[in-house]
Amino acid sequence: MDAKEWNIRSTGLAQPLKQASSIFPMFKIIAQTDHFQTSGVYYSEIAAKSWGFLA
Amino acid sequence: MIAWHSIDTVLLDMDGTLLDLYFDNYFWMEYLPQRFAEVRNISLADAKTQLFAQFMSHRGTLNWYCLDFWSQQTGLDIQELKLNVKHLIGLRPNAISFLEKVKQSGRKTVLATNAHRGSLELKLQEIPLAVHFDAIISSHDLGLPKEDLRFWRRLQEVTHFEPERTLLIDDSLAVLRSAKEAGIGHTLAVLYPDSRIEKPVDTQEFVGIDCFSTIYPP
Numbered sequence: 001m002d003a004k005e006w007n008i009r010s011t012g013l014a015q016p017l018k019q020a021s022s023i024f025p026m027f028k029i030i031a032q033t034d035h036f037q038t039s040g041v042y043y044s045e046i047a048a049k050s051w052g053f054l055a
Numbered sequence: 056m057i058a059w060h061s062i063d064t065v066l067l068d069m070d071g072t073l074l075d076l077y078f079d080n081y082f083w084m085e086y087l088p089q090r091f092a093e094v095r096n097i098s099l100a101d102a103k104t105q106l107f108a109q110f111m112s113h114r115g116t117l118n119w120y121c122l123d124f125w126s127q128q129t130g131l132d133i134q135e136l137k138l139n140v141k142h143l144i145g146l147r148p149n150a151i152s153f154l155e156k157v158k159q160s161g162r163k164t165v166l167a168t169n170a171h172r173g174s175l176e177l178k179l180q181e182i183p184l185a186v187h188f189d190a191i192i193s194s195h196d197l198g199l200p201k202e203d204l205r206f207w208r209r210l211q212e213v214t215h216f217e218p219e220r221t222l223l224i225d226d227s228l229a230v231l232r233s234a235k236e237a238g239i240g241h242t243l244a245v246l247y248p249d250s251r252i253e254k255p256v257d258t259q260e261f262v263g264i265d266c267f268s269t270i271y272p273p
Contacts, residue, residue, distance in 0.1 A: 031213050038196040041213050047189035051215045
């Protein structure tokens with residue numbers, strides 16, 4: 001996994017942290033919500049930005 | 056058949072929906088029992104009896120889909136064994152064309168699978184599906200299987216879809232029921248998830264699709 005820092009901003013719903021994936025052409029974002037923490041959900045760059053996970 | 060004007064987001068299952076379920080059926084029902092029988096030095100029939108009993112006791116849970124769990128249960132490296140038969144991984148008819156048309160129509164596409172991360176990565180390496188999605192989620196990352204009503208709320212938190220304006224296509228009736236109960240507005244089942252099984256699935260209260268070409272968005 002080619003972890004890479006990204007400038008992620010919090011959305012209030014989730015607090016995504018960092019990481020990109022070399023396996024998929026997508027961003028891997030760790031999300032911490034009130035209910036759970038993901039170890040990684042993959043987003044396209046457009047989706048990550050439009051959903052507020054990527055500044 | 057589909058009220059596309061009422062749909063903004065399309066949630067898609069992977070195994071048995073976009074991908075031919077033959078790979079998974081063959082692996083779990085034939086290949087793994089063969090390897091298990093060899094290692095344990097038991098008959099294939101005994102291997103199937105032992106394994107299938109374990110499969111049934113975990114059906115519908117995250118363990119059912121967890122490669123690490125089954126590696127522990129069987130003493131075999133499931134991920135490694137899957138690599139031996141990865142040539143059997145294949146698409147269902149017109150799956151890529153459908154994804155392209157949904158994307159072209161401006162709708163969001165999300166792959167929501169119960170497949171374990173290892174299985175997901177193997178399949179996305181073999182089949183170039185990822186580029187067609189806005190997001191890809193393994194239920195293991197949300198801590199609940201899709202059969203659990205709470206999964207859909209968690210999915211909504213990380214993919215921001217409006218349930219009533221969302222279409223889910225999935226080959227599991229249990230998953231479709233869970234999604235419908237959670238408020239997903241549009242659902243479709245799959246009539247032929249495994250290309251080697253000619254008899255269509257009884258999709259009961261759900262409309263079943265044969266081929267993606269019958270539901271292309273305008």
